[in-house]
Amino acid sequence: MDLIILFGPPAVGKMAVGKALSHQTGLPLFHNHMSIEPVLPLFEFGSPPFFRLVNNFRRAVFKEVAQSDLPGLIYTYVWSLADENDTRSLAGIIDLFDEQRTRVTLVELRADLSERLKRNRGEERLLEKASKRDLSDSETRLLALEQQHQMNSAGSIPLEYDHLLIDNTHLSPGEVAEKIRLHLRL
Numbered sequence: 001m002d003l004i005i006l007f008g009p010p011a012v013g014k015m016a017v018g019k020a021l022s023h024q025t026g027l028p029l030f031h032n033h034m035s036i037e038p039v040l041p042l043f044e045f046g047s048p049p050f051f052r053l054v055n056n057f058r059r060a061v062f063k064e065v066a067q068s069d070l071p072g073l074i075y076t077y078v079w080s081l082a083d084e085n086d087t088r089s090l091a092g093i094i095d096l097f098d099e100q101r102t103r104v105t106l107v108e109l110r111a112d113l114s115e116r117l118k119r120n121r122g123e124e125r126l127l128e129k130a131s132k133r134d135l136s137d138s139e140t141r142l143l144a145l146e147q148q149h150q151m152n153s154a155g156s157i158p159l160e161y162d163h164l165l166i167d168n169t170h171l172s173p174g175e176v177a178e179k180i181r182l183h184l185r186l
Helices: 014-024 048-066 083-095 113-119 122-129 135-148 175-184
Strands: 002-007 072-077 103-110 162-165
Touching: 002 083, 014 072, 014 103, 014 122, 014 162, 014 175, 048 083, 072 122, 083 103, 103 175, 113 135, 162 175
Parallel strands: 002 072, 002 103, 103 162
Antiparallel strands: none
């Protein structure tokens, strides 16, 4: 089984790359907003009930996938690399998978801020992520997260798994997916 975690800052292209990689490999995509969007009409982002529901749902999905006959999973995640809670959360997800039968690959996507601000307004992003449709608010949050968190590494990450770093500023999602597919020999 392959567990491919695409991480990087907001609007770097994780979902688009995940979709392209899913298309190229047949692995299903579980992007982080699949668990976020259904909860937002009920509870404010960041509130304790919001985090409980999102985390419980994600955990249930990962447990089921880990125990299934699926060939793997592609998951997207915004990882604040300096935040020990984020690292523990990601490690907890990985721990749900049997290390004897799961190959874990952490794919870090990096893109220039100007490109990410353009992508933040992309049609596919807005279609899949209702919470991003207030463009002014979405851009403000993106810029605030950029200032508050380290979401890209300098080449080293706090978890010991295969780590592939791709600058996708000038690459299409399909081109990035192909690089990942070739790296993994899928």
